[in-house]
Amino acid sequence: DAGVTQSPTHLIKTRGQHVTLRCSPISGHKSVSWYQQVLGQGPQFIFQYYEKEERGRGNFPDRFSARQFPNYSSELNVNALLLGDSALYLCASSLFRTGGGKNIQYFGAGTRLSVL
Amino acid sequence: GIQVEQSPPDLILQEGANSTLRCNFSDSVNNLQWFHQNPWGQLINLFYIPSGTKQNGRLSATTVATERYSLLYISSSQTTDSGVYFCAVSSGSARQLTFGSGTQLTVLP
Numbered sequence: 001d002a003g004v005t006q007s008p009t010h011l012i013k014t015r016g017q018h019v020t021l022r023c024s025p026i027s028g029h030k031s032v033s034w035y036q037q038v039l040g041q042g043p044q045f046i047f048q049y050y051e052k053e054e055r056g057r058g059n060f061p062d063r064f065s066a067r068q069f070p071n072y073s074s075e076l077n078v079n080a081l082l083l084g085d086s087a088l089y090l091c092a093s094s095l096f097r098t099g100g101g102k103n104i105q106y107f108g109a110g111t112r113l114s115v116l
Numbered sequence: 117g118i119q120v121e122q123s124p125p126d127l128i129l130q131e132g133a134n135s136t137l138r139c140n141f142s143d144s145v146n147n148l149q150w151f152h153q154n155p156w157g158q159l160i161n162l163f164y165i166p167s168g169t170k171q172n173g174r175l176s177a178t179t180v181a182t183e184r185y186s187l188l189y190i191s192s193s194q195t196t197d198s199g200v201y202f203c204a205v206s207s208g209s210a211r212q213l214t215f216g217s218g219t220q221l222t223v224l225p
Contacts (some may be wrong), residue, residue, distance in 0.1 A: 033212055037157075039211055042120075042215030056212050088157050096211060103147055103206070107159035116183055 004093050010096045012114045013081050014055035021070045021111045025093030032074040035090040086115045118207045119141045122216035129193050129223050137188040137219045139203030150188050154199050158211040193223045
């Protein structure tokens with residue numbers, strides 16, 4: 001079975017540009033979360049989507065937006081790129097059990113974004 | 117929000133040695149996961165362990181939820197164990213994970 005897939009693997013942009021990152025969750029998983037990992041730090045939560053609705057948002061500016069499609073895949077969009085947006089962007093999928101129980105998150109290999 | 121602290125930040129071992137990594141968290145948790153991040157950035161799931169003890173080969177983990185800490189044990193370390201180990205938790209109604217700053221493990225041949 002395929003794991004979480006992300007595209008592209010690497011991306012180089014210049015300041016002020018816009019970028020779209022894509023994620024396909026594990027088959028059967030309905031929740032997708034996005035994380036940003038800058039060099040030397042742990043991943044930071046950006047967004048979580050479940051059934052196409054935003055279920056959580058981290059402390060990121062409005063330049064960051066996301067959406068989830070009917071097939072549960074997701075896009076992360078970042079506008080007006082800054083040098084500080086250079087990072088590894090990770091996508092995670094989970095079953096999102098609303099009634100409790102295991103809610104294990106599985107991560108993709110990430111998209112490495114460089115802003116010049 | 118919940119705080120996660122990992123120690124030590126760096127650990128250098130000779131192949132064959134054992135090690136213990138610690139994760140302290142500031143509130144009760146409903147999810148605790150340990151990950152190994154390889155040099156290419158992939159986060160590999162090691163354990164889902166909000167409480168109790170689990171073992172998987174040379175790795176084992178224990179979470180004492182009442183005392184708000186978790187330990188990851190690596191026995192007979194190998195060079196392929198090198199990388200960054202992260203602890204991540206979620207609490208309350210939040211489903212997102214809060215990560216610690218990681219432990220950089222280097223295993224020397």
